[in-house]
Amino acid sequence: MIESTTATHQASQAGARASGAPLVLFDGQCPLCSREIAHYRRRRGADRIDWIDITQADNDPSDLGVSRAQAMARFHVRDANGRWHTGAAGFVQLWSWLPAYRWLARLVTGLRLLPVMEKGYTLFLRWRTPRRCDSNSCGKAP
Numbered sequence: 599m600i601e602s603t604t605a606t607h608q609a610s611q612a613g614a615r616a617s618g619a620p621l622v623l624f625d626g627q628c629p630l631c632s633r634e635i636a637h638y639r640r641r642r643g644a645d646r647i648d649w650i651d652i653t654q655a656d657n658d659p660s661d662l663g664v665s666r667a668q669a670m671a672r673f674h675v676r677d678a679n680g681r682w683h684t685g686a687a688g689f690v691q692l693w694s695w696l697p698a699y700r701w702l703a704r705l706v707t708g709l710r711l712l713p714v715m716e717k718g719y720t721l722f723l724r725w726r727t728p729r730r731c732d733s734n735s736c737g738k739a740p
Contacts (some may be wrong), residue, residue, distance in 0.1 A: 619648050620695055622688075623659055623674040626651030641696045672723070686715035 622638075625631045638644060650657050654667045662676065672700040675688035683691040693699035706712060706739050 618678050618680060619646060620678050620691075621648040621650065621662070621676040622692060623650050623652050623662075623664065623669045625670060625674075627653045638692065638696060639696050639698075643696045646694075647695060685711055686719045688718075689715070690713075712730055 617624065622635070624635045626635075639649060649661070652666060654661050659666055662675055664682070668674070672684045673688040675683045675691045677683065677691055684735070690703050690712060693703035693706075706715060
C-alpha cells in the first residue's frame with residue numbers, strides 16, 4: 599500500500615510539473631521547515647499545489663531550473679505562470695493560494711510589508727544555514 603501511495607504521489611507530482619501547477623520546493627529534513635510545510639499541506643487548496651521535498655534523491659530541482667544549492671539556500675515557490683518567488687515573497691505567493699491565508703497575503707502586499715518580512719527571513723537564514731548546511735550537505739543529493 600505504501601508503494602502504491604508513493605507511486606501515485608510521484609505520478610501526481612509529474613502531472614503537476616507538466617501542467618504548470620503552483621509548485622513549492624522545501625527542505626524535508628529541516629524540522630522547522632517540515633512542520634510548517636505539513637501545516638500548509640493540511641489546508642484547503644493545498645491539493646492543487648505540487649509539494650517537492652528537495653532532500654529526496656528522486657526530486658532533483660535542477661529539472662525545474664533551480665540548483666539543489668539554490669533550493670537549499672532559500673525557499674522557492676513557482677507560480678502557475680512559471681515565475682519563481684523566493685524567500686519571503688515565496689511565502690506570500692504560497693499564502694495567496696490557500697484560502698485560509700489569502701487575507702495574510704493581501705495584508706502583506708497591501709501594507710507593503712514584504713521588505714520587512716524579507717529582513718526577518720534573512721535573519722532566520724543566518725541562524726538556519728550554519729545549523730542545517732555544511733560543505734557536505736547542502737547542494738548535494740542525499
